[in-house]
Amino acid sequence: MSALLAIDGLHAGYGPAEVLRGVDLEVGPGEIVAVLGSNGAGKSTLNRAISGVVRARSGSIRFDDAAVTNHKPSAIVARGLIHVPEGRRIFPNMSVAENLDLGSYRRATARRAQNRERVFTIFPRLRERHAQRAGTLSGGEQQMLAIGRGLMAEPKLIILDEPSLGLSPQLVEQLFALIARINAEGLAVLLVEQNVMQSLDVAHRAYILENGRIVMSGSPADIRANPDLRRAYLGL
Amino acid sequence: MLSPVILIPAILNGLLTGAVYALIALGLTLIYGVLHIINFAHGALLTAALFAAYFTQKLFGIDPYLAAFALAPLFFVLGYALQRFVIGPASHGDDRNMLLVTLGLAVIIENALLYAFHADTRTIDVRYSFETIAVGGSFLALPRVIGLGAVLIVALLLWALLRLTDTGKAIRAVAKEKLGAELSGIDVAHIYAMTFGLGTACLAVAACLLIPTYYVNPHVGNAFVLVAFTIVVLGGMGSVPGALIGGLFIGVVESLSGLYLGESLGQIGIFLIFILVLLVRPSGLFGERA
Numbered sequence: 001m002s003a004l005l006a007i008d009g010l011h012a013g014y015g016p017a018e019v020l021r022g023v024d025l026e027v028g029p030g031e032i033v034a035v036l037g038s039n040g041a042g043k044s045t046l047n048r049a050i051s052g053v054v055r056a057r058s059g060s061i062r063f064d065d066a067a068v069t070n071h072k073p074s075a076i077v078a079r080g081l082i083h084v085p086e087g088r089r090i091f092p093n094m095s096v097a098e099n100l101d102l103g104s105y106r107r108a109t110a111r112r113a114q115n116r117e118r119v120f121t122i123f124p125r126l127r128e129r130h131a132q133r134a135g136t137l138s139g140g141e142q143q144m145l146a147i148g149r150g151l152m153a154e155p156k157l158i159i160l161d162e163p164s165l166g167l168s169p170q171l172v173e174q175l176f177a178l179i180a181r182i183n184a185e186g187l188a189v190l191l192v193e194q195n196v197m198q199s200l201d202v203a204h205r206a207y208i209l210e211n212g213r214i215v216m217s218g219s220p221a222d223i224r225a226n227p228d229l230r231r232a233y234l235g236l
Numbered sequence: 237m238l239s240p241v242i243l244i245p246a247i248l249n250g251l252l253t254g255a256v257y258a259l260i261a262l263g264l265t266l267i268y269g270v271l272h273i274i275n276f277a278h279g280a281l282l283t284a285a286l287f288a289a290y291f292t293q294k295l296f297g298i299d300p301y302l303a304a305f306a307l308a309p310l311f312f313v314l315g316y317a318l319q320r321f322v323i324g325p326a327s328h329g330d331d332r333n334m335l336l337v338t339l340g341l342a343v344i345i346e347n348a349l350l351y352a353f354h355a356d357t358r359t360i361d362v363r364y365s366f367e368t369i370a371v372g373g374s375f376l377a378l379p380r381v382i383g384l385g386a387v388l389i390v391a392l393l394l395w396a397l398l399r400l401t402d403t404g405k406a407i408r409a410v411a412k413e414k415l416g417a418e419l420s421g422i423d424v425a426h427i428y429a430m431t432f433g434l435g436t437a438c439l440a441v442a443a444c445l446l447i448p449t450y451y452v453n454p455h456v457g458n459a460f461v462l463v464a465f466t467i468v469v470l471g472g473m474g475s476v477p478g479a480l481i482g483g484l485f486i487g488v489v490e491s492l493s494g495l496y497l498g499e500s501l502g503q504i505g506i507f508l509i510f511i512l513v514l515l516v517r518p519s520g521l522f523g524e525r526a
Contacts, residue, residue: 051419077421089416091409102409105402106421149420 002065004029004157004188005050005081010059012049019045021212022059027157030191032179034199034220035208043192044086046209047161050190051083052076064156077106080156084166089147092135096126099134099145112152119148122178140171147178157188164195178204184230200224238495245374246491252380254487255387256445260460261467261479262391269474270411270431272331277318277338278464280345281436282457285311285437285443287349290452295359300362301382304444308437315436316399320429345474349454359451365448383445391480394434407431411474463490463503466510471522482521 003026010023013122027033035127037123039042048054063081091099104112120127123144150158168171176198183189193199200220208216267275292303327333367378398404409417410427467486471478495504
């Protein structure tokens, strides 16, 4: 089985600072893969390099059997790789419905109405608020909208960058259930999280990122069992 | 207090003048709202548009109002290309550099026009230049009444574009959330260029509305853009309704201060308003507070 996303020896950074120093990572079709790591480990830079917002200095990124290294973000979206960014980045001045419309700006434009209906079924709260300005939504609703906007493009792989940040424990619970649900429909998920325990519960495989390098990868059980990691990352 | 016989025509005439100001300000505020830069080339591009309207009438005998339908798309393409292939690439990924590039463009365009057409002031003759129509006892210049109607139509079209089309929604999205837009598959460089093109197309329409009653020389655009900038600040930087209402308001202010202070001092009122807005409400009438 060839990987849906294959990253090989990826280096990236900002100005003189190198943040990623040779990252290798794979996501297979239908997999949930978690990337775990502390603040500043390079998780967001990794996501931004995959989605084309930050340039890769060396290394390669392949998606769906095509090289996408340093392609424009819009071209990467067109291939079906959707990045739901940290901090949601919804359009605060526009209605919920307009935010969703723009999720299908580049892809699946013809199936906008039926995909919107699907998003409303997953997130009934968004249906209630479809005419409301997105900036007036609560944090949890904004996160739903950001994920819903991503789903509008009918992605093959969705990157969720810190989706649980700033949510109440109850909402975090719902969020992880949702991730399992969209994955069950066949969507591959790259989950980048600080919320280690819950990510390991839902993921099929996980990588640990430290100082811009992958220091360990394996099944959630392997990672839980590693004594060093338990101390350093899991706080156990 | 002046009698209503003088005051009402002055207000009406102010509204008519203000309409064209509003159109110029609309282009400026749209570019500011999305690219977050003051387009210093706005005045020079208006001058270029006035020359274009002048020559289509002089050389081909095409009425300026008719020419607007050709010049607006032409200037849209010109603005798109300028942003996409000159201003954007020359800024090297730092949006703040765009400001300086537009300043450089303004110098180049103005001097190219000066070189080509010299400093002479030119006018066209159309039969309706001095025609008037009577509205409730006031006589209004026909070209200016047409101007007001055209500006309202352009504003309505622009509103519909921004609200109802995917491109328009993408423009509004890029204005407020660039990264979120990029990650939704919106090509920001393309949207910047579309916005710049729309702003430049507004200038082409404004030029066609102005040329029947106004003149053109290589520096004429700057005076308009100074007023347009005041309107943008008054209406709120980046606010489309602000530019429209601000433009009409500034037109009336200019007309009334001309009436009370004398024609040559008419513009003083505009700049008094400008200073007053900066002191009292720097975010403008429709602007969001920082």
